[in-house]
Structures are given as C-alpha cells and as structure tokens.
Amino acid sequence: MQHVLAANENLAEENDALFxxxxxxxxxxxxxxxxxxxxxxxxxxxxxxxxxxxxxxxGDLASKVDAEKIKEQGIPSIQINTGGGxxxxxxxxxxxxxxxxxxxxxxxxxxxxxxxxCPADFTLGESARAVILSVPEGDDxxxxxxxxxxxxxxxxxxxxDMLELTDFNMERLRExxxxxxxxxxxxxxxxRTGDGFAEWLAWIQERLTxxxxxx
Amino acid sequence: MQHVLAANENLAEENDALFxxxxxxxxxxxxxxxxxxxxxxxxxxxxxxxxxxxxxxxGDLASKVDAEKIKEQGIPSIQINTGGGxxxxxxxxxxxxxxxxxxxxxxxxxxxxxxxxCPADFTLGESARAVILSVPEGDDxxxxxxxxxxxxxxxxxxxxDMLELTDFNMERLRExxxxxxxxxxxxxxxxRTGDGFAEWLAWIQERLTxxxxxx
Numbered sequence: 001m002q003h004v005l006a007a008n009e010n011l012a013e014e015n016d017a018l019f020x021x022x023x024x025x026x027x028x029x030x031x032x033x034x035x036x037x038x039x040x041x042x043x044x045x046x047x048x049x050x051x052x053x054x055x056x057x058x059g060d061l062a063s064k065v066d067a068e069k070i071k072e073q074g075i076p077s078i079q080i081n082t083g084g085g086x087x088x089x090x091x092x093x094x095x096x097x098x099x100x101x102x103x104x105x106x107x108x109x110x111x112x113x114x115x116x117x118c119p120a121d122f123t124l125g126e127s128a129r130a131v132i133l134s135v136p137e138g139d140d141x142x143x144x145x146x147x148x149x150x151x152x153x154x155x156x157x158x159x160x161d162m163l164e165l166t167d168f169n170m171e172r173l174r175e176x177x178x179x180x181x182x183x184x185x186x187x188x189x190x191x192r193t194g195d196g197f198a199e200w201l202a203w204i205q206e207r208l209t210x211x212x213x214x215x
Numbered sequence: 216m217q218h219v220l221a222a223n224e225n226l227a228e229e230n231d232a233l234f235x236x237x238x239x240x241x242x243x244x245x246x247x248x249x250x251x252x253x254x255x256x257x258x259x260x261x262x263x264x265x266x267x268x269x270x271x272x273x274g275d276l277a278s279k280v281d282a283e284k285i286k287e288q289g290i291p292s293i294q295i296n297t298g299g300g301x302x303x304x305x306x307x308x309x310x311x312x313x314x315x316x317x318x319x320x321x322x323x324x325x326x327x328x329x330x331x332x333c334p335a336d337f338t339l340g341e342s343a344r345a346v347i348l349s350v351p352e353g354d355d356x357x358x359x360x361x362x363x364x365x366x367x368x369x370x371x372x373x374x375x376d377m378l379e380l381t382d383f384n385m386e387r388l389r390e391x392x393x394x395x396x397x398x399x400x401x402x403x404x405x406x407r408t409g410d411g412f413a414e415w416l417a418w419i420q421e422r423l424t425x426x427x428x429x430x
Contacts, residue, residue, distance in 0.1 A: 032247045032248045032249060032329070032352075033247045033331045033352055033356050033359065033360060034247060034349070034351060034352025034353045034356055035352075060359055061332065061359065061360055061361070061362065062359070062361055062362075063358050063359050063361075065355060065358060065359065066359075084332070084336075084362055085332075086301060086330070086332040086333050113332065114247070114331065114332075114359070114360070115301070115330055115331070115332055115333075116248045116329065116330070117276065117299070117300075117301040117328065117329075117330055117333070118301050118330075118332070118333065121299075134249070134351060136249060136349060136351035136374065136377065137247075137248055137249025137250075138249045140280060141248050141249055143278050143280060144248065144275055144276060144277070144278050144280065144281075144329070145248060145276055145329070146276070146277055146278075147276065147277075147299055159351065161380070162351065162377065162380055165376070165377055165380065
C-alpha cells in the first residue's frame with residue numbers, strides 16, 4: 001500500500017507540473033454519493049463559462065450519466081470508469097488529460113468517485129481540494145470521516161434549503177471542522193436555489209484570475 | 216487483491232457457521248455516510264428489544280459516537296475502528312464477536328463503514344445484506360454504484376419525508392433496481408417519522424422467528 005501511494009505521489013507531482021505550466025487551476029471535488037457534486041459542477045459551469053475555459057473529468061464506477069450531463073452543456077468532459085474502483089488515481093488523470101486541450105482550459109474540475117474515505121489518500125496533481133457535505137448527511141460527518149475533511153481546502157455545505165427538515169447545526173459543524181483544520185473555508189449554499197453560491201464563485205475566481213491573466 | 220478476497224471469504228464462511236450454530240440472524244448494513252444507518256438501527260432496537268436479544272457491531276474510521284448511542288440504549292455494542300480503512304472484513308467481525316454472548320442474541324446488526332463502494336466486496340458471514348439509500352441522495356445511485364445494490368437482499372429507501380423537496384422518483388428507482396436485481400425487496404420508510412417502518416420490521420421478524428424458536 002505504501003508503494004502504491006508513493007508511485008501515485010510521483011505521478012501526481014508530474015500532473016501538477018503540467019497543470020502549472022499550462023496555467024490550469026484544477027479542483028479535486030470529493031463527496032459522498034448524492035451530496036450534489038454534479039449539480040455543483042453544472043451551476044459552476046453556468047456561472048463561469050462566459051469568462052473562462054472549463055473542462056470536467058468525471059470519475060464513476062461504471063456509468064457515464066454524469067459525463068453526459070456535462071457534455072450536454074457543450075463543455076469538454078472525459079469519463080473515467082474505475083470498473084468498481086473506489087477512488088481516482090493520478091495515472092487515470094494523466095490518461096484523461098491527453099484528450100483535453102489544456103491551452104484552452106483555465107479551470108479543470110475533477111469529480112472523484114462518491115466516497116468519503118478512499119479518495120483522501122490519492123492526490124491527483126490538483127491545485128486545491130474541495131469536499132462537499134450535504135445537510136441531510138448530518139453535521140457529525142467530519143468527526144466520522146476526518147481524513148478527507150482534513151485534507152481539503154474548502155468545505156461546501158450543500159442543500160441548505162433542507163436545513164429546517166433536519167437537526168443539522170451549522171455552528172456545531174464549524175466547531176468540529178475548525179477543530180480538525182483551523183483555517184478551513186466553509187461555504188454553505190444550495191445548488192437547487194443558488195443561495196450562497198456567490199461566495200463559492202468568489203473563492204474559485206480568486207484562484208482563476210491569476211492563471212487566466214497569463215494565458 | 217484476489218488473495219485478500221479469498222482469505223476473507225474463508226473467514227466469512229467460518230463466521231457464518233458460528234452464527235448458524237448459535238441461531239443468530241446477522242444483518243450487514245451498508246450505505247453512504249449520512250443515509251441514516253444509526254437512526255435505522257436505533258428504531259429497530261426500540262421496536263424489537265422486548266421480544267429479541269439484539270447486539271450491534273459498529274464500523275467507523277476513527278470515532279465511537281455511534282457505538283455510544285447504541286450503548287445508551289442498554290444494548291451490547293462493539294466498536295470497530297478501521298483506522299481509516301474503507302470497509303469491514305470478516306476477521307474484524309471474528310474478533311468483535313468474542314466480546315458478545317451469542318447465546319443471548321437473536322439479531323446482530325453490523326453497521327459497516329459509510330461507503331457505497333468497498334464494503335460490497337467483503338462478505339462478513341452475514342445472513343442477509345441490507346443497503347440504505349436516502350431520498351436526498353437521488354434515485355440514480357443504483358445506476359452509479361451498481362455492485363453494492365446487486366449484492367444486497369433488501370433496499371431500504373430512507374427519508375421519504377423529504378420526497379417533496381427533491382425530484383426523487385420512486386418508480387424510476389424501482390425500475391433501475393429491478394433491472395440490476397429482479398427480486399430485490401424495496402422498503403421505503405422514514406426513520407424520522409416512522410412511516411413505512413412496519414414493513415421493514417415484518418421483513419426482519421420473518422427471518423428472526425425461525426431462529427428465535429430454536430433458542
């Protein structure tokens with residue numbers, strides 16, 4: 001296992017060098033199944049597509065439904081099927097990237113396999129890691145799956161439109177998350193209503209502007 | 216990997232023989248993080264504790280919050296911490312069972328690590344597999360995580376009280392699931408309101424009565 005992780009780390013560093021050379025900001029997007037990763041990507045595309053070149057890599061066990069939803073938007077989208085595998089690895093990203101024109105891309109979003117455990121261990125060469133927690137999952141999840149939250153740069157709390165149907169407590173969540181990682185940026189929003197989405201867009205645009213101006 | 220799975224299979228068969236010898240019905244409960252596994256177990260305990268001996272094995276990466284919730288009910292509860300591992304294995308169950316008095320137990324519920332991928336491959340010696348899908352996760356999840364659904368005997372659709380806040384379509388779900396596994400029993404319910412829970416209790420009691428009468 002240590003050997004597998006070390007080999008992945010080396011490839012991830014090569015990916016990272018390539019992305020930096022091409023001025024591509026790469027987000028590794030991780031979450032449970034059904035937390036809203038694809039809806040989040042679709043809304044991000046809608047908001048930024050006129051200003052930036054965007055592409056998506058979709059990681060799934062077997063299906064290609066998510067990649068098709070992205071393609072319907074006219075956005076380059078590469079499907080990786082892991083054949084049952086529980087996470088993406090740097091080697092898969094390397095292969096997928098060969099099908100993308102990086103010179104035309106400012107933002108590459110990688111949708112990892114829906115899983116709050118295994119993706120934490122495999123870096124892909126990303127610029128930043130975003131993890132989505134959805135309100136119906138409960139505010140105790142960072143306590144129970146600490147590794148993936150610790151490894152992330154920004155926490156999106158999705159489905160805030162469902163808050164009143166649950167006992168989810170945003171303050172309790174903040175305490176737990178900042179106990180794990182004091183500087184974690186937490187962005188509550190709803191991909192359904194759009195509430196709070198502007199804060200995420202500001203966060204990502206800050207990371208895009210530098211690169212974009214160098215294209 | 217094949218070697219790991221074969222070794223697990225052998226140990227699982229030994230667990231199964233032990234459970235049969237002791238007339239214990241064992242449920243391997245699998246789901247995404249936050250689908251409601253612990254709430255489901257707590258409600259099952261409340262409904263059946265006067266008639267049956269119940270115990271719980273809790274699988275978690277690091278915390279012990281779930282095992283403590285069960286213990287507060289006065290029900291034997293063994294915590295397995297996988298130290299970051301993404302699924303339970305038969306060897307872990309073997310060790311945990313040493314701390315339980317199987318002669319006093321009719322129903323053993325094993326709460327697997329919250330993960331719709333890895334637990335599918337590791338049989339534990341269980342009598343049946345139950346998988347929970349919660350409404351906010353969306354009705355497309357069996358299409359995207361087919362292996363775990365195919366391997367299960369009963370599908371609990373939890374959080375039906377949230378149906379009207381989503382575009383979850385129960386008929387679409389049934390079609391997809393029965394396409395994967397034609398004889399899958401599907402039980403929609405809400406652990407919050409109790410709606411539909413009687414159908415689950417009937418299902419599990421059918422499997423308990425035979426064993427219980429032999430104690």
